[in-house]
Amino acid sequence: CAHMAVVDRNLLDHVHNEMRRLSAEMMYSDSGEAFCHFTLQTLYGLDDDDASEACSFSTAAPGRAGAFWHDEDGGRVVLAEVRYRESATARLDRRPLIDLTRAWFSLDPSCDGPSPSALAETAAAFAQARERDPQLTVELLYVVAGTFTSTAREYAQTFNEEHAADRVQLQLIDLDELADADFERR
Numbered sequence: 001c002a003h004m005a006v007v008d009r010n011l012l013d014h015v016h017n018e019m020r021r022l023s024a025e026m027m028y029s030d031s032g033e034a035f036c037h038f039t040l041q042t043l044y045g046l047d048d049d050d051a052s053e054a055c056s057f058s059t060a061a062p063g064r065a066g067a068f069w070h071d072e073d074g075g076r077v078v079l080a081e082v083r084y085r086e087s088a089t090a091r092l093d094r095r096p097l098i099d100l101t102r103a104w105f106s107l108d109p110s111c112d113g114p115s116p117s118a119l120a121e122t123a124a125a126f127a128q129a130r131e132r133d134p135q136l137t138v139e140l141l142y143v144v145a146g147t148f149t150s151t152a153r154e155y156a157q158t159f160n161e162e163h164a165a166d167r168v169q170l171q172l173i174d175l176d177e178l179a180d181a182d183f184e185r186r
Contacts, residue, residue: 011179015145019084026052032065035084039143040067042182043173044078054078068122070129077129079122080141092144094155100140101159101170135167143173 019034026048028034036055040046046054046069054069067080081100083092130136156170163169173181 011175011182012145014182022048030065031084032082035143035145036065036067036080036082039080039082039173039178040069040078042178042185043141043143044069044071045185054080068125070125072129072133074137075133075135076137076139077126078139078141080143082143084145091147091149092142092152093149094152097142097152097155097159097170097172100142138166138168140168140170141173142170143178145175145178147174147176148172 015035015038018038019028019031022028022034022037023031026034026037028037033055037048037051040051040054041048050069054067055065056068064081064083067078067082069078069080070076071078079100081096083096152172156172159170
């Protein structure tokens with residue numbers, strides 16, 4: 001456990017430095033947007049321009065942000081939500097995951113119900129991507145500067161089992177997993 005605390009502290013220091021850099025260079029007004037940018041660069045190797053474009057929509061809540069990225073070369077779409085708190089003590093339960101999966105269903109034209117107006121542009125981009133590549137994989141990504149409860153992990157596992165045939169997967173990335181990805185990237 002002491003080792004994990006060192007990893008977390010080192011990652012948080014690195015994240016804070018990167019977020020300060022991103023906030024200054026990219027003019028992010030919220031820590032969630034800068035954390036989203038950092039996350040996409042860390043997990044997918046996006047450059048600043050692509051990460052900024054992907055993080056173009058955010059929620060009203062401070063420290064939260066969302067992203068939509070179409071990886072044409074990889075044949076996938078990533079719909080992400082991130083939560084950032086400097087203390088890194090967040091323990092996320094399944095409720096925000098349910099909201100993220102509902103956002104996915106509002107984007108998918110094969111599902112019933114209209115897309116909310118805030119997601120209309122993203123829904124159109126997703127529909128175009130799916131039209132060009134019917135075998136497109138969808139990654140629903142939730143990243144938290146903290147941890148997930150066992151209930152959240154169970155929800156993700158059940159969701160993935162139920163939607164495997166649809167090529168949709170819910171991925172949960174906590175601070176330790178992000179630390180590993182950041183270490184590998186650097």
